[in-house]
Amino acid sequence: MIQFQVSPHVLWSLGGLYAVLVVASAWVMMLRWRAPEKDRTELVQRIRSWWLIVSIFTLVIIMSCNVAVAFFAFVSFLALKEYLSIVPTRRADRRVLFWAYLSIPVQYYWVAQAWYGMFIIFIPVYVFLLLPMRMVIIGETKEFLRAAGLLHWGIMTMVFGISHIAYLLVLPEATNPSAGGTGLVLFLVFLTEFNDVAQYLWGKMLGRKKIIPKVSPNKTWEGFLGGMVTTTLLSILLADWLTPMPWTVAIAAGLLISVAGFIGDVTISALKRDIGLKDSGSLLPGHGGILDRIDSLTYTAPLFFHFIYYLYY
């Protein structure tokens, strides 16, 4: 097991995160004071949920590496459960879904062991081959292809994709002595979520030209590009603190997170639109379900991981 110590850089960044939340809360309080008649329940709930998310995240990330890995396993569990609850499934596949859930502890066990080879092939190879076999044993062929495809997409996104965040924690500490794996996780998660908020705010302020109206009518080019610029700037600022990247590489990482975050967001939007839902659940008041919050991470986590893994590990 890799020894785990929280560096001052990580602590300072977490402090910065709380400062952002304090500013956001103060801003909402001011809005309510200036126009008390307007209903701002959703905004208030949303920020309250952010406080909760950030508090749990802080607690988990400073406790120990294993706790943090278990936490991301739990996030995968919630996400897969939400996904399987909103998509059509076959009664005959109940047992298959049970096996699909079991892939979560196994995948995160490879992470906790820092067994990279197994981590990277377990779901794309073994789970991919095993689950259809289990379905064939049950023998229901009606809608077989749809059910198999739907299940694999869910596991790839919610389990394999999200487990990349956890694997950042067990990467060799020596490559990033100032902040370690925790720093990388903080960098990835913070920039991804910041990019979501920035794209939303830029879109609200300047948004005109729709970018992908059929999938997500509220997304605009102005929001997308505004988010891209702010996220990249923040990436340059934070990279020095939290990652081994010099500013030139940090620009690429910022662009990557911004673009990938947008694609992850609209991919989950397309899924929800297909099913006919606005929110994927009600777990996080003001946000919706867990998928509404981690949609961008399903793309940024694996892409940022392989970017930094290729360059430094």
Place this chain on the structure above:
Amino acid sequence: MNSFLRFLFYGVFIRLIVLIILGLNVRHRERLPKAGPAIIVANHNSHLDTMVLMSLFPLSLLPKLHPVAAVDYFLTSRLFSWFTLKVIGILPIKRTISRGDDNPLAPCNQALADGQLLIVFPEGSRGEPEQMQSFKGGIARLAESHPTVPVTPVFLHGLGKALPKGESVLVPFFCDVFVGEPLPWTGDRRSYMRQLDERMRQLAAEGNFPAWN
């Protein structure tokens, strides 16, 4: 001792399963009764139905909260009877009556007179997963005898996927719980059953449920 076990069972064990393994999406929770006597009526697809409904109420109401259940299924062996009566806390009634029996609803009448909260599944059995059967008339008799006791309809979805009849493996799913407005006594049993049916259908229509077949 038994009431402590019951507290442990519902307060810790069941809440962990219901809130972490399953996860609930509750709509209109504020419509649930806050004190007894009261009747909660729900559709029935899984043993988990009772567990979910029990976990919606504060633990302070636990001593007064009892699911109404069939004698022939739940009181079969000595140990099982102890568990269902003392820990789950069922109120046993007979599903079939033979000539000369007392009113099968007498235990319910007594419990409501004592200010208890009863959970009733008027479908009578769990049936096929995620399909609602028609309600049996006993609930109207109960409402008729206690016209001032609120009868709150609750629609449950997803529990028949998580643990249907005849299955022993629990598969996690988020489940929906839609609480309706209490249905006041209408004056006669037929119109009461019609309205209860209608209200359950309206609650079911609030959801947008994925296919399961």
